[in-house]
Amino acid sequence: MQAWKAVVLFNLALVVGAGWGYAFWGVRAARLERELAAARATALSGVEREWTVEGVVRAIFPELNVLVITHGEINEFMPAMTMGFRVASPKIQEAVSVGDAVRFTVRGVPPNVAVIAIQKITR
Amino acid sequence: MLALGLVARWVHLATSIFLVGGSVMIVMAGQSDRPTARRWEQRTLAATRALAVVALASGLVVLSLQTALFEGRVAAALDLAAIARVVVETQAGHVWLVRFGLLVLLAAFLLLRLSVDRRVDWRAARGEGVLLGAAALLPIAAAVEPGTARAIALDALHVVAAGVWVGGLVPLALLLRAAATSEGSDARPYAVLAARRFSRVALGAFAILAVTGALLATVHVGSVAGLVGTRYGRLLLAKLLFLALALLLAMVNRSVLLARLGGDGATVGRPAMRRLSGFVVAEACLALAILGVVAALGVTPPARHDAPVWPFAIRLSTTALEGASAAATRALIGSQIAVLGLAGLVAAATLRSRMLPLGALGLVALGAGAGLALPPLAIDAYPTTYLRPSVPYQAASVASGAALYRESCVACHGARGAGDGPAGLNLPRPPADLRAPHTAQHTAGDLYWWLTNGIPAAGMPGFGARLSEDQRWDLINFLRALSAGDAARGMGTAVEPDRRWLVAPDFAFAVGPTPPRSLKEYRGRVVLLVLYQLPESRPRMSQIAGREGTLAMLGVEVIAVPTDADRDAIRRLGDDPRVLFPVVTDGAEAIVATYRLFAAAPHAEFLIDRQGYVRTIARSRGQAAEMEPLLAQIQELNQERVPVEPPPEEHVH
Numbered sequence: 001m002q003a004w005k006a007v008v009l010f011n012l013a014l015v016v017g018a019g020w021g022y023a024f025w026g027v028r029a030a031r032l033e034r035e036l037a038a039a040r041a042t043a044l045s046g047v048e049r050e051w052t053v054e055g056v057v058r059a060i061f062p063e064l065n066v067l068v069i070t071h072g073e074i075n076e077f078m079p080a081m082t083m084g085f086r087v088a089s090p091k092i093q094e095a096v097s098v099g100d101a102v103r104f105t106v107r108g109v110p111p112n113v114a115v116i117a118i119q120k121i122t123r
Numbered sequence: 124m125l126a127l128g129l130v131a132r133w134v135h136l137a138t139s140i141f142l143v144g145g146s147v148m149i150v151m152a153g154q155s156d157r158p159t160a161r162r163w164e165q166r167t168l169a170a171t172r173a174l175a176v177v178a179l180a181s182g183l184v185v186l187s188l189q190t191a192l193f194e195g196r197v198a199a200a201l202d203l204a205a206i207a208r209v210v211v212e213t214q215a216g217h218v219w220l221v222r223f224g225l226l227v228l229l230a231a232f233l234l235l236r237l238s239v240d241r242r243v244d245w246r247a248a249r250g251e252g253v254l255l256g257a258a259a260l261l262p263i264a265a266a267v268e269p270g271t272a273r274a275i276a277l278d279a280l281h282v283v284a285a286g287v288w289v290g291g292l293v294p295l296a297l298l299l300r301a302a303a304t305s306e307g308s309d310a311r312p313y314a315v316l317a318a319r320r321f322s323r324v325a326l327g328a329f330a331i332l333a334v335t336g337a338l339l340a341t342v343h344v345g346s347v348a349g350l351v352g353t354r355y356g357r358l359l360l361a362k363l364l365f366l367a368l369a370l371l372l373a374m375v376n377r378s379v380l381l382a383r384l385g386g387d388g389a390t391v392g393r394p395a396m397r398r399l400s401g402f403v404v405a406e407a408c409l410a411l412a413i414l415g416v417v418a419a420l421g422v423t424p425p426a427r428h429d430a431p432v433w434p435f436a437i438r439l440s441t442t443a444l445e446g447a448s449a450a451a452t453r454a455l456i457g458s459q460i461a462v463l464g465l466a467g468l469v470a471a472a473t474l475r476s477r478m479l480p481l482g483a484l485g486l487v488a489l490g491a492g493a494g495l496a497l498p499p500l501a502i503d504a505y506p507t508t509y510l511r512p513s514v515p516y517q518a519a520s521v522a523s524g525a526a527l528y529r530e531s532c533v534a535c536h537g538a539r540g541a542g543d544g545p546a547g548l549n550l551p552r553p554p555a556d557l558r559a560p561h562t563a564q565h566t567a568g569d570l571y572w573w574l575t576n577g578i579p580a581a582g583m584p585g586f587g588a589r590l591s592e593d594q595r596w597d598l599i600n601f602l603r604a605l606s607a608g609d610a611a612r613g614m615g616t617a618v619e620p621d622r623r624w625l626v627a628p629d630f631a632f633a634v635g636p637t638p639p640r641s642l643k644e645y646r647g648r649v650v651l652l653v654l655y656q657l658p659e660s661r662p663r664m665s666q667i668a669g670r671e672g673t674l675a676m677l678g679v680e681v682i683a684v685p686t687d688a689d690r691d692a693i694r695r696l697g698d699d700p701r702v703l704f705p706v707v708t709d710g711a712e713a714i715v716a717t718y719r720l721f722a723a724a725p726h727a728e729f730l731i732d733r734q735g736y737v738r739t740i741a742r743s744r745g746q747a748a749e750m751e752p753l754l755a756q757i758q759e760l761n762q763e764r765v766p767v768e769p770p771p772e773e774h775v776h
Contacts, residue, residue: 002241003239003244003247004243004247006235007247007248007250007251011251013228014225014228014258054636054637055636055637056634056635058693058702059701068701070637070705072637073638080637097694098693098694098701099694103636121636
């Protein structure tokens with residue numbers, strides 16, 4: 001065989017191999033990314049969900065039906081922070097006072113959620 | 124097992140490198156119609172074929188040993204399923220796969236019988252050999268750690284340059300030897316030309332090796348202590364030694380022996396050629412030794428991740444000159460003489476005439492200058508001098524260090540560290556004042572050595588047997604906070620522009636049952652850390668809570684810490700006015716113990732800048748005061764340009 005033909009062949013193999021490898025990994029990475037995004041989206045799509053988390057009551061606004069709670073991470077919804085939550089019924093906030101460590105349940109279609117149950121915990 | 128792994132790596136590396144070099148050497152020498160030259164080319168090609176097979180075989184051995192290492196059992200080396208797992212699932216496996224694929228391609232190409240009589244064919248075939256060989260070398264670089272693009276590019280350049288220089292040596296020696304025989308005289312002009320070309324290319328390759336090697340060393344070693352104090356560093360020194368010897372040989376080859384081959388190639392003496400070939404073989408042996416060291420380096424943790432053991436009783440540091448003007452003058456003059464000497468040496472190396480006297484003069488000046496400049500720079504050093512603390516500079520560590528200090532050290536060093544304890548009165552030397560900034564002249568590793576072994580001549584006892592390693596580091600972190608606190612007495616409520624020196628020790632805290640957070644998570648924002656005490660601080664706390672909206676708008680995070688570490692602190696603060704910033708209910712003890720060292724007042728406010736340095740301290744009894752000055756300070760910090768320099772170190776040093 002003439003050498004230059006063999007060389008062209010081998011270079012072709014090299015390029016095809018590199019391209020195939022890149023396509024393989026690139027495609028795989030892209031697919032994983034898409035799957036991850038899809039999983040995130042379904043988690044947050046318009047279905048009603050419910051979480052139970054722990055926190056501390058920081059303030060109570062009876063006239064607004066709002067409780068301000070410093071809470072831990074709410075899975076797939078929000079990180080740990082201090083924020084106000086609507087309460088489903090005024091009774092809920094009457095059960096707690098500022099400084100209480102609590103375990104509370106929020107339910108709703110994110111971002112529209114409300115506290116439906118709360119309970120003091122002792123540490 | 125380890126020895127086998129090392130040998131396998133060495134063989135694999137050496138064959139891969141020689142493979143490239145052989146192909147490069149053939150290309151450099153060029154196509155020839157002389158029978159001896161053709162025979163040499165065929166022999167070199169045959170050798171590359173054999174090398175490719177050996178490289179493939181040793182690559183398999185390396186992979187199987189690597190598998191045994193990953194799986195932690197010897198039997199895994201022969202377990203095909205385990206090997207497949209490593210190839211498919213680990214990064215090292217992926218790199219191996221790519222490399223092996225390229226090597227197979229190269230071997231297949233080399234084993235082809237191609238007709239190369241035409242010039243294009245010859246060029247294409249030999250060039251392809253170089254291309255495939257270099258491509259197979261490149262993935263070695265992808266395995267370097269840390270895998271930044273810069274480190275990978277440097278490493279890639281480094282291995283290819285090594286391939287060109289090292290790999291070309293043996294074929295060149297063979298060519299010279301063949302041409303030096305009486306039958307081989309037809310190839311002499313060819314050999315001389317090849318030697319010249321190689322010499323020129325090797326010089327360039329060597330320069331690339333030196334530059335990329337030096338840059339890689341700063342990545343992997345990073346410090347003098349790492350170089351002389353770790354196994355990795357010492358291996359690197361061995362590599363450098365071999366490299367220096369090889370360079371010396373190469374220079375002799377180039378400037379003396381190669382010059383003698385001058386003139387009409389056919390008539391030059393065979394002895395010179397033989398000698399050159401012998402020297403080239405010696406250079407190749409040194410190169411093999413270097414590759415052995417490189418294989419060993421590949422299985423040694425980089426110096427950066429290793430604890431250096433300083434081998435000398437002294438170290439050199441300019442901090443020795445602080446406050447000693449006579450010594451500083453002496454060091455300055457000495458260094459200038461040394462620089463002159465260095466200039467002389469450089470001149471001697473570049474100028475052809477007066478080489479000897481200039482060189483001798485330069486050497487003498489260099490020696491004298493160093494002799495003058497270095498002694499004042501010497502500071503006592505210990506094996507642990509460059510040891511990195513294994514416990515970070517954090518409030519929890521400082522607090523346990525403070526407790527240990529009260530137990531073991533107060534008797535001599537005094538309650539405040541002033542060196543005025545009662546037990547210190549009748550010691551050979553008075554106990555040291557620990558508030559002095561001893562971290563300037565002494566590393567944390569020095570303190571560690573003293574704490575471990577004591578200072579027998581002075582009466583300072585050693586605590587190596589009584590305190591654990593972590594406890595000793597806790598004490599050192601406490602000593603750092605203690606002397607920082609002494610310096611912080613002068614810090615007030617005025618922001619000193621661009622002066623950052625008081626590192627805010629990191630701490631972990633929790634608000635109620637929420638997961639713990641750390642101060643470090645607030646980097647990039649200004650933090651107002653308030654140590655308060657009820658009921659005295661109530662007016663001030665109400666004031667801060669009342670302005671929370673303004674503070675939030677300025678991007679300030681407030682963290683309030685009750686000095687009595689009350690776990691019911693939030694309830695006690697109550698809801699009038701509403702307090703919504705984090706009030707620490709877990710971890711307050713350590714924060715208070717540490718930050719009280721910086722400000723002993725009942726109520727203290729620390730303004731911590733975006734980089735994690737305490738910039739102002741307001742000490743009070745908790746009474747209400749104007750808020751505007753505080754807001755102005757925050758504004759000042761917000762408007763400051765954040766320097767690009769890295770944030771404070773996690774550890775004492």
